[in-house]
Amino acid sequence: MVVEYKDNISIISINRPEVLNALNIETIRELIEAFDEAERREDVKVVILKGSGRAFCSGGDLKSVKDNIKKIIDTAKEAEKLILKIQNLEKPVIAAVNGYAVAAGFNLALACDLIIASENARFGEVFLNIGFHPDTGGTYFLTRIVGPYKAKELFFTGKIIDAWEAERLGLVNKVVSPEKLDEEAISLAKSLASGPCKAIGLTKRTINKALSLDLSSTMKIELEACSITAKTEDFSEGVKAMLEKRKPIFTGK
Incomplete structure (x- = not known):
């Protein structure tokens, strides 16, 4: 290895x-x-x-x-x-x-x-x-x-x-x-x-779980993940960058 x-x-x-x-x-x-x-x-x-x-x-x-x-x-x-x-x-x-x-x-x-x-x-x-x-x-x-x-x-x-x-x-x-x-x-x-690593990781988790869940259960997991990413520095930076019409600089936090 x-x-x-x-x-x-x-x-x-x-x-x-x-x-x-x-x-x-x-x-x-x-x-x-x-x-x-x-x-x-x-x-x-x-x-x-x-x-x-x-x-x-x-x-x-x-x-x-x-x-x-x-x-x-x-x-x-x-x-x-x-x-x-x-x-x-x-x-x-x-x-x-x-x-x-x-x-x-x-x-x-x-x-x-x-x-x-x-x-x-x-x-x-x-x-x-x-x-x-x-x-x-x-x-x-x-x-x-x-x-x-x-x-x-x-x-x-x-x-x-x-x-x-x-x-x-x-x-x-x-x-x-x-x-x-x-x-x-x-x-x-x-x-x-260089992307929003926390959001990427949570999206991976949700997609993998969605393979064996119904729509309602999947959306519940999505909402839980949304509440987590909404508190991240990357989300704040992403919104700010969009409003300022520039590319966001994510830190993974």
Whole structure:
């Protein structure tokens, strides 16, 4: 695992390029700790998650578990904690996807808030190719993005799709050339980090909760978040800047 901090951004790199960044239980725990640290640090406003070498993440490390059922389930439980950590973190997380993002690697990207993909990115829910049920929230994320019929197709067939198809399906925010991937992710992260961070974090929380709530319940959460953001310095600055016809200068407070 490699973690860098710069310009209010935490850049977390899965660093197992020799196995296309496959996830074993140790790597998953390191990722959880990296996100815990990003949550603790007030100077971190945005997180970028990426993979070293030729892939984002090729899923679970099958060699590390083999046919040990207990180890398989223990690893899946740790991966579940990681997915929930990313979803519950009230800071935006950007997945910068190069090469393969398959199985748990695909779902790890889907757990993030925004996905920037290089032209060589490839995505796939390949669990059933080895007779294993999908985990890491794949059935939750994919179904809500592409609908049940397309989700079933992608799961049942294990089809690998390219970055352009992923973008067409709404799975990816933007496709860029491989050499522009890091630059694009950092540019987006800087833009978000200079925004009203408290309001962004609360909006992330509301959208994620809205996926399983009715309209009335969602509007109740919106109102609660409105009452919080109305008391922030950023809101005062935003209103003042609008009245003065200038760009606001947010501080995240």
